[in-house]
Amino acid sequence: MIEPDKLKEWKSFAAEIRKKLLEAIASKGVGHVGGSLSIADTLAVLYGGVMNIDPQNPNWEDRDYIVISKGHSGPAMYAALALKGYFPMEMLKTLNRNGTMLPSHTDRKKTPGVDMTTGSLGQGISLAAGLAFADKLNGKNRYTYAIVGDGELDEGQVWEAALFIAHRKLNNLILLIDANGKQLDGTTREICCLGEIEKKFEAFGFHAIRVADGNDVEQVADAIGQAKSEQKKPSAVVLHTVKGAGVSHYEAMANCHSCGVSAQELEDACRELDSLRAADNREGR
Amino acid sequence: MQDQAETKKKENIMREAFAEGLMEAMKRNRDVVYLEADLAGALGTGNVFKRYPEQSFNVGIMEANMMGVAAGMSVNGKIPFIHSFGAFASRRIADQLYLSGCYNGANVKVMGSDPGVAAETNGGTHMPLEDMGVLRSFPGLTILDIADTNLMLSAVGKMAETYGMFYVRFPRKGVINYYEEGTKFEFGKGMILREGTDISIIACGLEVQEALKAAGELERKGVSVQVVDMFTVKPIDRDLVIECAEKTGAVVTAENHNRIGGLGSAVAEVLVESCPVPMQRIGSPDVFGEVGDRNFLMKKFGITAGDIVEAALKMVSRKV
Numbered sequence A: 001m002i003e004p005d006k007l008k009e010w011k012s013f014a015a016e017i018r019k020k021l022l023e024a025i026a027s028k029g030v031g032h033v034g035g036s037l038s039i040a041d042t043l044a045v046l047y048g049g050v051m052n053i054d055p056q057n058p059n060w061e062d063r064d065y066i067v068i069s070k071g072h073s074g075p076a077m078y079a080a081l082a083l084k085g086y087f088p089m090e091m092l093k094t095l096n097r098n099g100t101m102l103p104s105h106t107d108r109k110k111t112p113g114v115d116m117t118t119g120s121l122g123q124g125i126s127l128a129a130g131l132a133f134a135d136k137l138n139g140k141n142r143y144t145y146a147i148v149g150d151g152e153l154d155e156g157q158v159w160e161a162a163l164f165i166a167h168r169k170l171n172n173l174i175l176l177i178d179a180n181g182k183q184l185d186g187t188t189r190e191i192c193c194l195g196e197i198e199k200k201f202e203a204f205g206f207h208a209i210r211v212a213d214g215n216d217v218e219q220v221a222d223a224i225g226q227a228k229s230e231q232k233k234p235s236a237v238v239l240h241t242v243k244g245a246g247v248s249h250y251e252a253m254a255n256c257h258s259c260g261v262s263a264q265e266l267e268d269a270c271r272e273l274d275s276l277r278a279a280d281n282r283e284g285r
Numbered sequence B: 001m002q003d004q005a006e007t008k009k010k011e012n013i014m015r016e017a018f019a020e021g022l023m024e025a026m027k028r029n030r031d032v033v034y035l036e037a038d039l040a041g042a043l044g045t046g047n048v049f050k051r052y053p054e055q056s057f058n059v060g061i062m063e064a065n066m067m068g069v070a071a072g073m074s075v076n077g078k079i080p081f082i083h084s085f086g087a088f089a090s091r092r093i094a095d096q097l098y099l100s101g102c103y104n105g106a107n108v109k110v111m112g113s114d115p116g117v118a119a120e121t122n123g124g125t126h127m128p129l130e131d132m133g134v135l136r137s138f139p140g141l142t143i144l145d146i147a148d149t150n151l152m153l154s155a156v157g158k159m160a161e162t163y164g165m166f167y168v169r170f171p172r173k174g175v176i177n178y179y180e181e182g183t184k185f186e187f188g189k190g191m192i193l194r195e196g197t198d199i200s201i202i203a204c205g206l207e208v209q210e211a212l213k214a215a216g217e218l219e220r221k222g223v224s225v226q227v228v229d230m231f232t233v234k235p236i237d238r239d240l241v242i243e244c245a246e247k248t249g250a251v252v253t254a255e256n257h258n259r260i261g262g263l264g265s266a267v268a269e270v271l272v273e274s275c276p277v278p279m280q281r282i283g284s285p286d287v288f289g290e291v292g293d294r295n296f297l298m299k300k301f302g303i304t305a306g307d308i309v310e311a312a313l314k315m316v317s318r319k320v
Helices: A004-028 A034-038 A040-050 A071-084 A089-094 A123-138 A156-167 A188-192 A197-203 A217-229 A248-252 A263-282 B002-011 B013-028 B046-051 B063-075 B094-103 B116-122 B131-135 B149-161 B207-220 B238-248 B263-274 B294-301 B305-318
Strands: A065-068 A144-149 A173-179 A207-211 A235-240 B032-036 B056-058 B079-085 B109-113 B141-145 B165-170 B191-194 B199-203 B225-229 B232-234 B251-258 B279-284
Touching: A004 A034, A004 A040, A004 A071, A004 A089, A004 A217, A004 A263, A034 A040, A034 A071, A040 A071, A040 A217, A065 A071, A065 A123, A071 A089, A123 A144, A123 A156, A123 A173, A123 B063, A123 B094, A156 B063, A173 A197, A173 A217, A197 A207, A197 A235, A207 A217, A217 A235, A248 A263, B013 B032, B013 B046, B013 B079, B013 B149, B032 B063, B046 B056, B063 B079, B063 B094, B079 B149, B094 B131, B094 B141, B094 B165, B109 B149, B116 B251, B116 B294, B131 B141, B131 B165, B131 B232, B131 B251, B141 B251, B149 B165, B191 B207, B199 B207, B199 B238, B199 B263, B199 B305, B207 B225, B207 B251, B207 B305, B225 B238, B232 B263, B238 B251, B238 B263, B251 B263, B251 B305, B263 B279, B279 B305
Parallel strands: A065 A144, A144 A173, A173 A235, A207 A235, B032 B056, B032 B079, B079 B109, B109 B165, B141 B165, B199 B225, B199 B251, B251 B279
Antiparallel strands: B141 B232, B191 B225
């Protein structure tokens, strides 16, 4: 049972992540909007207390690791990091600017709080497996969270890694699949149908956990809790999300993978996010 | 029988040197680990698995994942050596080596066995004549070409102690050493194996022995030859290349690799910018590999001592 105050806090945090990532993208004019918005709630839960981290000491040796294998969702991670105080909020506006520390795809050598460099799809999951495997060998207790896109599941390397993770029983690795159902050129169903993602991971030896609404912080947190209680197998949390989640303009777009964010669109989005929060607060949600 | 056993032992000295160097490194530092993509039998590293079971892992036939896992482990403090046949340790996983490895600032030692003609009966599919060409433009990657057991032993130990990405091409067997035991090496520094004044032969890997043979033959023809083992192909030892060109006024490079993209290209890049002298590259002529024994393939690709001699005489005659 998660405290109502915690849920409220996570919802607010998710809304703030959305606003900040859209602000960052708007300052450049264009960016990876859809997949950043779809994982905002998951990041709110992770950075909102589920992950063991110290924003004042990004390289704290006992911290939990996080790998955004779908590296193009960097803007969402940067927003969460800035809100947690890893770096000044103003830095968000340098997103994808010349010489920035916040590149389009997450880069551990550039950004405080980024544990792994990703961007070529399918590679982050292996990297996360390496982090978790080394911890197993060292007998170190910590979690590695890897956020993988559903479009990314097209990559063969994901399934090599899945075999490896299951064989090595890396239950200290929690896969979070952002199943927003869309990839760059269309829906995952049209382009190369993934079938039932949960069944595939189960067949590979994972404890698969379906999250019917992956944009609901409570369901996300519950699923991560279940994953943590799994002692024998690695877990794959399949988050059924909406690409562009939280902002009706992007949710309705056929393709918001990478798109423009104008000043007006930003203003509208922020207003929408604020009014939703206000409504939630009135209803005590 | 005993002779046969002795020959077999000598045949396998390279892979034994790798295993020995690796086990020494593992003993010194428990964070040194070995990841194998199901070729331990081929590389003869069964003993490593037996003696260091907690540091050795066969990940299965998944080179891309192996590279990624190794890079992840290295970010978490481990020092992984990974192995596959050269073709699969380079071109097959080029993006993983580039991004999860080099770009990510990881610390993985990628061992690619049986470069070029060393692949012999595994044939063209397994015969990397392009690995250095593929990898040489990866920033931060050190590329070694090794065909001597003393150099191998030393390099494995040093790599374990040097943070960064390495790619090592080496034949599993059939080498004749060109270094004494205990020779000191430094990454990025070529080794002068023979001093001479008329021409320099800069070689690497299996071609070092050919270069030495060629130098002997040239000496008999009255040509004084300097022979350099440029075992670090990247970063190339610029100073030594220039020194050779200034001293001898002509250069021949020799490599068990496509003429395009490997040692010859690296030396040419230095010379054309800093000290242009007559130069010829000995290497395979931009063709695919094929099944064959080593001598057949070396003749076919034009990388024998005789080919080096011919090129050297031509370059000497071109000197002003």
